[in-house]
Amino acid sequence: MLLIRCPYCEEERPELEFRNAGEAHIARSANMAGESDDDFEKFFFIRSNPKGIIYERWRHMHGCARFFNAVRDTVTDKFVMTYKAGEPKPAKLPGASK
Amino acid sequence: MAKAAAKKTAPVASPSVERRPALAGRSTSATGVKVEVLPPAERISLRAPEASAAALSKALGVPLPKKPKTSASKAGRTALWLGPDEWLVIDEAGNDPLADCAKVSALHSAVGISHRNIAISVAGPAAEAAINSGCPQDLSLEAFPVGAASRTILGKAEIVLLRTAADAFRVECWRSFSDYVFTFLSEGARDAAG
Numbered sequence: 001m002l003l004i005r006c007p008y009c010e011e012e013r014p015e016l017e018f019r020n021a022g023e024a025h026i027a028r029s030a031n032m033a034g035e036s037d038d039d040f041e042k043f044f045f046i047r048s049n050p051k052g053i054i055y056e057r058w059r060h061m062h063g064c065a066r067f068f069n070a071v072r073d074t075v076t077d078k079f080v081m082t083y084k085a086g087e088p089k090p091a092k093l094p095g096a097s098k
Numbered sequence: 099m100a101k102a103a104a105k106k107t108a109p110v111a112s113p114s115v116e117r118r119p120a121l122a123g124r125s126t127s128a129t130g131v132k133v134e135v136l137p138p139a140e141r142i143s144l145r146a147p148e149a150s151a152a153a154l155s156k157a158l159g160v161p162l163p164k165k166p167k168t169s170a171s172k173a174g175r176t177a178l179w180l181g182p183d184e185w186l187v188i189d190e191a192g193n194d195p196l197a198d199c200a201k202v203s204a205l206h207s208a209v210g211i212s213h214r215n216i217a218i219s220v221a222g223p224a225a226e227a228a229i230n231s232g233c234p235q236d237l238s239l240e241a242f243p244v245g246a247a248s249r250t251i252l253g254k255a256e257i258v259l260l261r262t263a264a265d266a267f268r269v270e271c272w273r274s275f276s277d278y279v280f281t282f283l284s285e286g287a288r289d290a291a292g
Contacts, residue, residue, distance in 0.1 A: 001234060008182050009166040009248075014234035016251055062251045064166070064181035 002077070004058065007084045008066045021057040023047050024069045025089050051075060055089060058082070120216050120276045126284040128291035130224035133283045135276075136217040136268070140189040142196050146206035147183060153204040158187060158195055169247040169260060178247035178260060186247075186258055186270070188217075215258075216276040220283055221266040224290040229259070229267055231286030239264060253282045 003012040029035050029043065048054070051074060058070045071080040071093060080093050117138070125134035144162075146154055155161045160172040163179040170177050174191030187195045199208035220228055226237045232253040236242060247260040255275040260268040271279040 011166070013250075016234050062256050063249055065184070065249070066181060 002079070004070070004079055005082050006060045006063060006066070007068050007082050008064045009060065013060070013063055017060060017062040019059045019061045021059050021067060024055040024057045053080065053093070057085070117213070120273050121280055124280060126287060128224070128228075128284075128287040130291050131220060131222035131228045131287040133228070133280070133287050134219050135280065136219050137190075139212065139217060140192070140194055140196075141210070141212045141215055141270075142187045142199065143209045143211050144177075144185045144187055144199065144206065145183055145208075146185075146204070150202070150204035150206045153202050154199060154206055157198045157202045159198070160187070167242075167246050167248050169245050171245070176260070178258060180247075180249050180258070188270075214273055215270045216273050216279075218269040218271070218276075218280055218283060219262075219266065220269060220287070221263075223265050224287070225265050225267055227290035228283060228286040229269070231289055232282050233257070233259065235259075237261075252279055255279050255282075 002015040004015055004018050005012045006018075026043065029039070032040075035043070054072055054074050056070050056072055057067055059065070059067045067085045068082055069085060069087070070082040071090065072078070073080060080095070081090065083090065119135075119138050121135045123135060125132065127133075144154065146162075151162050151164070155177075158175065158177065160175045160177045161170050162177050162185050163170045166179060168179050175187065175189045175193070175195065178186040178188070180186055189195050196208055196210045199206065229252070230237055233250055235248065235250050242248075242261055244261050244264055247258065249256065249258050251257065252269070252271070255271055255278055257279060258270040260270070262268050269279065269283065
């Protein structure tokens with residue numbers, strides 16, 4: 001079973017307690033009504049779906065119930081790191097070779 | 099017309115309210131572990147920002163724990179850390195923690211959930227193994243010491259787990275899941291014993 005580190009519980013917990021909550025760092029426009037259709041489409045539907053490192057939101061559903069961000073490799077399913085919601089996208093990943 | 103109707107109605111008897119705890123009195127014993135339903139208790143779900151924690155701790159008479167996976171207990175009242183701003187307060191002494199919180203003017207949300215939860219005790223040398231039959235957390239004493247508390251899952255149901263002694267746990271689950279959780283733990287106890 002995968003162990004995922006929850007930044008709020010400050011320890012690794014079994015994956016069964018967690019839920020994926022989609023891609024992270026997608027900012028909602030402050031002026032949604034003024035968005036063009038193309039921009040709205042990009043915000044609402046278009047996701048990066050990369051092969052490799054992805055930044056995702058996860059929720060510790062059956063634990064502290066908090067949302068947080070995680071960096072995961074979609075090829076190996078390895079969690080590179082997790083950090084609290086609201087924190088900026090990490091500039092440098094620990095142990096990243098790419 | 100309305101008057102006539104009113105005259106006909108019989109005097110309203112005072113409504114009888116009877117509390118029927120789910121699974122009351124059920125218990126299962128296996129070699130090395132006993133699973134039993136605990137008596138009803140008062141409970142609140144408490145959410146508050148950090149600034150209110152001190153005032154609430156004072157009113158409740160038990161310090162609200164700030165560290166993840168911990169609990170604090172005093173005079174029959176236990177506060178369990180569930181999240182960074184969320185606690186479960188259980189009172190087994192018959193006092194109402196909701197009334198104590200009502201006196202606090204600091205920002206908080208306290209919701210009475212006494213009847214929502216059912217508590218099940220799992221005790222004995224094989225208690226750890228019985229719970230681990232459906233709970234994926236590390237329950238060894240190093241990782242989950244006495245007093246440790248956590249919301250987690252058991253099988254398909256969400257539970258709140260509190261270690262009350264080296265070989266005893268209190269499992270809190272929602273009333274509607276209680277039959278499932280109790281049966282799951284009983285089966286787990288039988289497996290752990292075998």
